[in-house]
Amino acid sequence: MMESIIQIRELHFARGTHKIFNGISLDIHAGQVTAFMGPSGTGKTTLLKIIGGQLRPDKGNVQVYGKDIHHVSQNELYDLRKRMGMLFQSGALLTDINVFENVAFPLREHTRLPEQIIRDLVLIKLEAVGLRGARRLMPSELSGGMARRVALARAIVLDPSMIMYDEPFTGLDPITKGTIVTLIKELNETLGIASVIVSHDVNETMSIADYIYVISDGQVVESGTPENLGSSSSPWLQQFLQGLPDGPVPFHYPAENYRDDLLAGR
Amino acid sequence: MTTRFIEIMVGLFVVLGILALFMLAMKVSNLSGLTRSDSYEISAYFENVGGLKVRSPVTVAGVRVGQVTGIVYNSDRYEAQVSMRIGVMHDYFPIDTTASIYTAGLLGEQYVALEPGAEDDVLKTGDTIEFTQSALVLEEIIGKIVVKLTSG
Amino acid sequence: MVTATIQNLGHWTLSLFERMGRASIFFVRVLAAVPSTFTRPRLIIKEIYSIGVLSLTLIIVSGFFVGMVLGLQGYVTLVDFGAEESLGVVVAITLVRELGPVVTALLFAGRAGSALAAEIGLMKTTEQLSSMEMMAVDPIKRVIAPRFIGGIISMPLLTIIFTAVGILGGRFAGVGLLGVDEGSFWSQMQANVDLVDDVANGMIKGVVFAVVCVWIALYKGYEATPTAEGISLATTQTVVNSAFAVLGLDFILTALMFV
Structure with missing residues (x-):
C-alpha cells in the first residue's frame, strides 16, 4: 500500500441541527482511485469541500499532505490547493471566457510563463480530453459532457498529484460516461494521479475504483475493494449496489400512519 | 469583443470624462478667474x-x-x-x-x-x-x- | 403577544448588526485586495468597459433631457421676475450640486449595480467562485476587486459627463429654444458657480456615491443565495438599498457642504 496523502480522523460536521458527518475516519492513498459512494444527501460533496478546505468541520482533523488543512495560513492553503484539482459537477467553467482561456486560467493566475508555453500546455491538456478542436468555443456552446471534459483539462493543467471528482458521471449519456471513465482511468494510470470520486453511479464507480467507502447516515458503513463489497452479505449494501427501491433503506420518508394522515383532513 | 476595442472605448470614455471636467472647470465655474x-x-x-x-x-x-x-x-x-x-x-x-x-x-x-x-x-x-x-x-x-x- | 413583538424587534436588530458586520468585513477584504489588483490593469480596464462605457448612452441621454427640463422649468419661473439671464446659474448649480451626482448614482444602481449583483450572484450559483477557490485563486482578488476599482473609476466620470451634458441640455432649451441671451447665460453661470464650493463638492458626492453603490452591488451579489430566486432578490435589493443609501447620504453631505 502506498503512502496516504489524506487522513481524516473522527470528522464531525453539521448544517444547523442536521448532522451530516458523525465521526468519519478514512484514508486516501497516493496513486489510487478512491471512491465515496452513498445515497443522495449523505454529504459526499460536502466531504470534498471539507478536504479542499472550503468548509470547516465542527470537530475532527483533516490532514492533507501531512498538513492540517483547516489550520494553515491562507498562503499555505492555496499552496495545498495547487496540488489538488477539483472537477465540479457542473464543470463550473468561467462563462465570460472561451475554452482555451478557461484551461489557461490557472496558468495565468499562478505562473509567469511566456504565452507560447501557455499555449503548448493548454493544447496538450485539451488534446488529452479530446477537445483541442473546441478551444475557441464559449462555455455556453458546450454540452454537459464537453464542459466536464474542459473542466477536467483545467483541473490537470497545473499537474496536481490528486484530483477530486464530484459526481463525474451524473447526467451524461452512456457514450460520454464511458469517455469520462476512460479519462479518469488514464489520468490515474499514466500520470499516477490519485483520484477521489464521489458518486452514486454504482457500475462506473465499481469499474474504476481501487478502494470504496460507502457512506450513510454520517458514517462509513462499509469499505473495501470493489470485489470485497460485491461479495458482502450486508443487506443494506446489496440493496444499494443493486438499486432495489425498497429494503433496509425505506422507500418512504418517515411519516405518520398513512391511513390516519388521510383521515385527518376530514 | 477584442481587447483592443475595449481599450479604445475605455480610452475614449476617460477622454470624454476629462473633457467634461474641463468644461465644468473653465466654462461653468470660475477657474478662468x-x-x-x-x-x-x-x-x-x-x-x-x-x-x-x-x-x-x-x-x-x-x-x-x-x-x-x-x-x-x-x-x-x-x-x-x-x-x-x-x-x-x-x-x-x-x-x-x-x-x-x-x-x-x-x-x-x-x-x-x-x-x-x-x-x-x-x-x-x-x-x-x-x-x-x-x-x-x-x-x-x-x-x-x-x-x-x-x-x- | 407583546413579548413576541419585542422578540421580533430584538431579532431584527441583531440580524441588522450581523449584516452590517458582514458587509463591513467584506468591504475591508475588498480594500485589502485593491493594491495587488492595480498590478493587473487589464482586469480593471475590462470592468471599466462593462460598468462605465456601457452605461454611457443612458447617462448622456438622461443628462441631456434632465438639463432641458431644468432649462424649461427654470425659464418659466425666472421670466416672471425678469431674471431669465440667471437661467445658466439655476441650471448649473442644480446639476453640479445635486442632480448630477444623485441622478447618476440612481441610474448607475439601476444599470450597472444590478448587473454586477446578478453577474456575481450567477457566478456563485454556477460554482465559478467556488471553483476559483479550489484553483487557489481568491475570488475577492480576481473577481470582486477589479469590479470595485472599475466602478469607482467609472461612476465619478459618469457623474461629470452627466453634469456637463445636462448643462448643454439646459443651454439647448434656454438659449436655443427660448431665446435667453447666450452671453449672460454663460457669464452669470461663471460668476456664481465656484470651482471648489460647487464643482469639487459635487465631485466628492460622486465619489462617495460610487463607493456606496459599488459596495452594495458587489456585497449583494457575493452574499446572494445561490438560486434563481436569490439572484433576483439580490438585484432588487441592490437597486433599493442603493437608492436609500444615496438619498440619505445626499441629505447628510448637502447639510455638511452647503449649509
Whole structure:
C-alpha cells in the first residue's frame, strides 16, 4: 500500500441541527482511485469541500499532505490547493471566457510563463480530453459532457498529484460516461494521479475504483475493494449496489400512519 | 469583443470624462478667474456696498476685467473696503479712475464699474481708488420718494 | 403577544448588526485586495468597459433631457421676475450640486449595480467562485476587486459627463429654444458657480456615491443565495438599498457642504 496523502480522523460536521458527518475516519492513498459512494444527501460533496478546505468541520482533523488543512495560513492553503484539482459537477467553467482561456486560467493566475508555453500546455491538456478542436468555443456552446471534459483539462493543467471528482458521471449519456471513465482511468494510470470520486453511479464507480467507502447516515458503513463489497452479505449494501427501491433503506420518508394522515383532513 | 476595442472605448470614455471636467472647470465655474501671477490687486472705499459680493465682476465699459476678492468694514474710515483683482492686461487705469457699484437689471446682481480718468500715472498693486460712488439701495430711494410725496 | 413583538424587534436588530458586520468585513477584504489588483490593469480596464462605457448612452441621454427640463422649468419661473439671464446659474448649480451626482448614482444602481449583483450572484450559483477557490485563486482578488476599482473609476466620470451634458441640455432649451441671451447665460453661470464650493463638492458626492453603490452591488451579489430566486432578490435589493443609501447620504453631505 502506498503512502496516504489524506487522513481524516473522527470528522464531525453539521448544517444547523442536521448532522451530516458523525465521526468519519478514512484514508486516501497516493496513486489510487478512491471512491465515496452513498445515497443522495449523505454529504459526499460536502466531504470534498471539507478536504479542499472550503468548509470547516465542527470537530475532527483533516490532514492533507501531512498538513492540517483547516489550520494553515491562507498562503499555505492555496499552496495545498495547487496540488489538488477539483472537477465540479457542473464543470463550473468561467462563462465570460472561451475554452482555451478557461484551461489557461490557472496558468495565468499562478505562473509567469511566456504565452507560447501557455499555449503548448493548454493544447496538450485539451488534446488529452479530446477537445483541442473546441478551444475557441464559449462555455455556453458546450454540452454537459464537453464542459466536464474542459473542466477536467483545467483541473490537470497545473499537474496536481490528486484530483477530486464530484459526481463525474451524473447526467451524461452512456457514450460520454464511458469517455469520462476512460479519462479518469488514464489520468490515474499514466500520470499516477490519485483520484477521489464521489458518486452514486454504482457500475462506473465499481469499474474504476481501487478502494470504496460507502457512506450513510454520517458514517462509513462499509469499505473495501470493489470485489470485497460485491461479495458482502450486508443487506443494506446489496440493496444499494443493486438499486432495489425498497429494503433496509425505506422507500418512504418517515411519516405518520398513512391511513390516519388521510383521515385527518376530514 | 477584442481587447483592443475595449481599450479604445475605455480610452475614449476617460477622454470624454476629462473633457467634461474641463468644461465644468473653465466654462461653468470660475477657474478662468484670475490667479495671483497674472493680476494685480487694488481697493476702493464705499459708503455702502449694497448687495455686492465676493466674486462679483469688475467691469470697464461693460467689459469684465476682474473680480471682487474681499469686502471688509474699515472702522477708521467708517466705510467698506472692497478689494479687487484686475487682469494684468488691463494695466491702463489712471489714478483718478472712478469706481461705482451698479446693478445689472432691476433685480440682477451688483457689480463694480470702473470709469477711467485722465491722469498719466496708472494704478498699481496696493493702490486705492479715491473716487467712488456707492450702491443705490432700493429701500433708500423708495424711502426718499415716500418722504417727498408725504411732505409735498 | 407583546413579548413576541419585542422578540421580533430584538431579532431584527441583531440580524441588522450581523449584516452590517458582514458587509463591513467584506468591504475591508475588498480594500485589502485593491493594491495587488492595480498590478493587473487589464482586469480593471475590462470592468471599466462593462460598468462605465456601457452605461454611457443612458447617462448622456438622461443628462441631456434632465438639463432641458431644468432649462424649461427654470425659464418659466425666472421670466416672471425678469431674471431669465440667471437661467445658466439655476441650471448649473442644480446639476453640479445635486442632480448630477444623485441622478447618476440612481441610474448607475439601476444599470450597472444590478448587473454586477446578478453577474456575481450567477457566478456563485454556477460554482465559478467556488471553483476559483479550489484553483487557489481568491475570488475577492480576481473577481470582486477589479469590479470595485472599475466602478469607482467609472461612476465619478459618469457623474461629470452627466453634469456637463445636462448643462448643454439646459443651454439647448434656454438659449436655443427660448431665446435667453447666450452671453449672460454663460457669464452669470461663471460668476456664481465656484470651482471648489460647487464643482469639487459635487465631485466628492460622486465619489462617495460610487463607493456606496459599488459596495452594495458587489456585497449583494457575493452574499446572494445561490438560486434563481436569490439572484433576483439580490438585484432588487441592490437597486433599493442603493437608492436609500444615496438619498440619505445626499441629505447628510448637502447639510455638511452647503449649509
